[in-house]
Amino acid sequence: MTEKTDILRTAAPEILQVSDLKLLEPKALKLSNGIELFCFNDTTQQALRFDMVFDAGSAYQQKALVASTSTRMMREGSQKYSVGAINAKIDYHGAYLDLQTTKDQCYLSLYCLDKSLASMLPIVDNILKEPLFKERNFKIFNQRQKQDFMVSSRKNKHLANRIFTARLYGEGTTYGKVASEKDFDLLETADLKAFHESYLKPSGTKMVISGPITDKMIQQIEKHFGESWPESGIAADFEHTNQFHPESIFQSKEHSLQSAIMMGRPVMLRSHPDYFGFLVLNTILGGYFGSRLMANIREDKGYTYGINSMVSPLRKATGFTIATEVGIAVTKQTLQEIKNELNRLREELVSEQELTLVKNYLTGTYLRSLDGVYNQADKFRVTLESRSGMNYFVESLKAINAISSMELNRLAQLYLNPDEMVTVVVGAEG
Amino acid sequence: MLSFAGLAIRMIKYNTFTLANGLRFVVHHDPTTPIVAMNILYDVGARDEQPDKTGFAHLFEHLMFGGSINISRYDEPLQVAGGENNAFTNSDYTNYYLTLPKQNIETAFWLESDRMLSLAFSPKSLEVQRQVVVEEFRQNYLNQPYGDVWLLLKPLAYKAHPYQWNTIGKDIAHIESATLDDVKEFYSRFYNPNNAIVAVAGDVTPDEVRALAEKWFAPIPAGPLRLRNLPTEPQQTEKRFLEVFRAVPAHAIYKVWHMCAKNDPDYETTDLISDLLGSGQSSPLFKELVLKKGLFAEISAFVTGDIDPGLLVVSGKVMDGVPFEKAEKALSEQLQLFLQKPPSANELRKVKNRVVSGQVFSDISVLHKAMNLAFYTHMGDTELINTMTKRYRKVTAAQIHSVVNQLMTETNCSTLHYRKEND
Structure with missing residues (x-):
């Protein structure tokens, strides 16, 4: 078909930005x-x-x-x-x-x-x-x-x-x-x-x-x-207020080959203006395969099969969690490296290159997770409370793509101080 | 009651072509999605390993992400393009897959062709991935209740065929001692265009794929022809038994029987046997032993689905407090009962319906379609993607009865009693 020529393999093909998310309301x-x-x-x-x-x-x-x-x-x-x-x-x-x-x-x-x-x-x-x-x-x-x-x-x-x-x-x-x-x-x-x-x-x-x-x-x-199903009146809502204070908990478990580590804190509700920026920050830290935690603790040090961080929004609180399982001999080093990565986000601006990568990656994730009616129906459930409809995803992707490094740094200083987190280790400290 | 016998599952249309270097392509055009999927299957699995270098195919899968000859990092450019990827290794083959927005499809060709051309073979990548795989071994097989079950079962069932070891390897030491020379040798033997299949599915035409394939993959030289010559597993002639004690909260029982190969005419019949026996909560094993008698907390039957002759498996966790012997006796009786008569028309229709609906659910995702197309091409007939359910529909109750009685004999069975300590 095409004539064979020597292609330049070191240069990446041009990347086309995908910014428009076309979603129909149900x-x-x-x-x-x-x-x-x-x-x-x-x-x-x-x-x-x-x-x-x-x-x-x-x-x-x-x-x-x-x-x-x-x-x-x-x-x-x-x-x-x-x-x-x-x-x-x-x-x-x-x-x-x-x-x-x-x-x-x-x-x-x-x-x-x-x-x-x-x-x-x-x-x-x-x-x-x-x-x-x-x-x-x-x-x-x-x-x-x-x-x-x-x-x-x-x-x-x-x-x-x-x-x-x-x-x-x-x-x-x-x-x-x-x-x-x-x-x-x-x-x-x-x-x-x-x-x-x-x-x-x-x-x-x-x-x-x-x-x-x-x-x-x-x-x-x-x-x-x-x-055939008569109305019944709405049941009373529940109350919840976080009672959080930072601490470190170590539970020893005999015969462990690995320690399970969890670290985190409550963060802002889904409706808070900082929420989408924090999603980007979380992605950079530990939200995808190329994240800083993975790059450092798995791909550079080989301490673990996997490490990630996640944001779990509930109606009345949002949890932020870092989780991994590591060899017991490197438990302490892993805790230190996690702190280093948190502090790096607080002290240094994320480069434009890394930020672009993460924005593109998240855009792709939105496309994938909203592909087809079954996925759309699945995602739609999270919009029910705010009644924002599928436009919620269009707007959130816009917000994600508008985030600056300065803004991420502000969020990191506000939410990612390791001394303000709870740390749980179950296993052995090596 | 309703049967899906007449249900026409929508056909999946595809085109195939082969490059001069032997690399095969399958293309499925699906204009309804903004995502395109690429699946590359390399015809190398744990069965191709040397007995003293097991776990290598899987370790290698990790190394494929450690940079290729012209591209220092695989993941980064893919993520810049909005893509996501993963891979898995089993006994039969190694499978790499990715999805990305269709606009950026060329990035997939660029990345995948470069790591098919040559790897960077960085010592650091080998050192780190050896450790990562050792942690994976610990996390999934050792530091996990019942995690070592397959490390025990496979060598019990297989004495000659390489299915006797697990994909992760039979000994951590094999991974720890892997050298860069081992890695290079493995790569040059197996990672060649004539040993791979590429499937692309999404809003992309066969012509577009062909042009990209010619540009990026055609310049890769073919490797030596490979003939796979694996030892055949001799017929088992005695019943086998292993008992272990572990720190688990409840006893478990595993029984495996040797079954036919994936391309054998009896494969679908055997697969349906496992469904009839123990797939879903309406199966007799679950209904009788879990729901009615409360002897097991969970129990199921399945086939391993291997390309070479595999295993039919029954796996159950005994309910805490139930004496082990009582549970085992009830299981044996239930299995005996199953051998006595062919399934009813209704039962057979049920398991066939489940195959049909399973296929419909699977075809929803463009990635699943790409994976299935690559796999069926590897099996020797891409059209299986459309004809597989027909093969299941044809199975009769008499065939089920005949095959199950040949298969589930005592001398063809290996039993593992996985008992809790201090009971």
Whole structure:
């Protein structure tokens, strides 16, 4: 085809800046009981994704484990369907039903082929409205989740995470509560029923459907989750105030080959003007493969298989976390290198070259994570509270691309002082 | 009930071409996405390693990010172009993949062709990546409850074939003692255009890809022809058993049976056997032993999916407090029951439906499409991407019954009892 010529391999091909993010807002409908239903339609697809979002996260529970257990146990048997029948029908249709709980919310997500939706909705309907929480099924379910917890507890990473979460938000605060092994023994079906009744109900609930949507599907959704599901009044919101103070915690664990390290602090809410700048700062520090922490601690020193930092926004607090697992002999050196990298961001301006790289990388990440209706529906959920719609992502990408090195330095000085963080090490100090 | 037997999954259209140096390309044009995916499969895996230099294919995957002959860092320019990448190594092949905004597709050709041309072979990169892989070994296999299960199972099941070691290697010392000469030798043997397949999927036409391929990949010289001559695993003739005690919260049981190769006519039947037996919460293993009897906390069955003859696996964690022998007896009974009669029409339809829906879900992502196209091309027939589900649909209950009874015999089985200490 083309004539072969000697090409200059040392020079990179020209990079085209991709700045425009084209996103359509979903069609917004309202069911007759007030539930909002958002539709991301793509008739070229064959799969459907149907999400329900409830204000029913663990922050609402009065007792540990209640929110996640009552959510996940809905599929262990309902008035019309036994656990066996539920599993058989979901598997028969090659469908997946995910039940997840965060601190703020609980999500029910159904993935199925478009022609299976009509068979799946009656099941989702019944497990949501009339789950049984049978004593026998509960006992087995709870034993299984306890055993899972015990397996996790053998991992330094999980132990560190529990200690860290409690210290990050404050022990005893709503977000700072973490489950322990004995909490499984205190759990009762009455707790699950009460939680379900108070929080898994239509008022305040949002639904998002994505894929090849038809009018008939919307009618079916209205039939199951609109007219037959009366409004119930909104449950009281939870309160949370961070109680954070910097400290260092070391927990020794025998026979460890690696130490799990977590370090961090609470930062600004998602709605704060500093938020997007901080996302960029986090990316530079530890948010991608080429980050400073990876470059230093993995790629230069070989201390770890991986190290990263992340920003975890909740409704009433945002956590900032650095996490890694390193050989025990280099635990101290790693802690020092993390501090060095934090201080470098506080003391030196990020070069234009590095900043451009990270902006381009983040732009690519936005394109990838918003590619196709299923990803868009997934991302859309985070905009529900602020009601900003998909424009939120267009605006946030603009904000990201407008950040200057000076601004990043200001943010680093404000938020990345290692002496103002909590540090948790589980393992051995070498 | 509904069956997907008549469901026409949308065909994936693609073009293929081969450069003069033997490098094969597959191109799938998908105009609906702003992202383009490139997947490069090198036909080298852990099975190609010397028994005294195991873990090398995987270590090498790390070194491929340590700079190539003309480009000092792989990741940086890709990230500047808005791209992201990763790679994995298994027993059969090594797979590198990336996605980036379609505008910057040439960056992918530039980067990937340079590391196919030659690496920088920096001593520092080798030294650091050796340590990184040792930490990976510790993190995923040693410092982890049940992490060493496959380090025990593979040598129990395989006595001749290189599947007897894991991708990470059988001994950390092999990684620690890797030299730059080893690395160079490995590269010149396996990292050649005639030993690789490139798949590109996204809003890019076959002509555009061809022009870029000619420009960037065509000048790379072909390597020596390779003939793979691996030892065949002799038929197992005695039941094998291993028992270990570890600091874990609950006992676990693993049973593996030798099965056919990926291109064998019985492969789909065997894959469906594992689905029928223990995939999903409606499978008999889960239903009876977890939900009904509460003897196991979790249990599942699956196939390893290897290209050479692989394993059918049943893996279960015993519920805390349940005596080990009781759990094992119940599992044996359940397996016996499964051998007695063919699956019902309904059960068989269920597992086939799951294959179909799985394919539909997988085809959503442009990266998955590129990965699948490269893999099926490697299997010798790119069209498998469209015909694979048909092969599953054809499997009959009688075939299932016949294959499972040949396969799940005691003398074809290796059992690992992974027991908790001080119980």
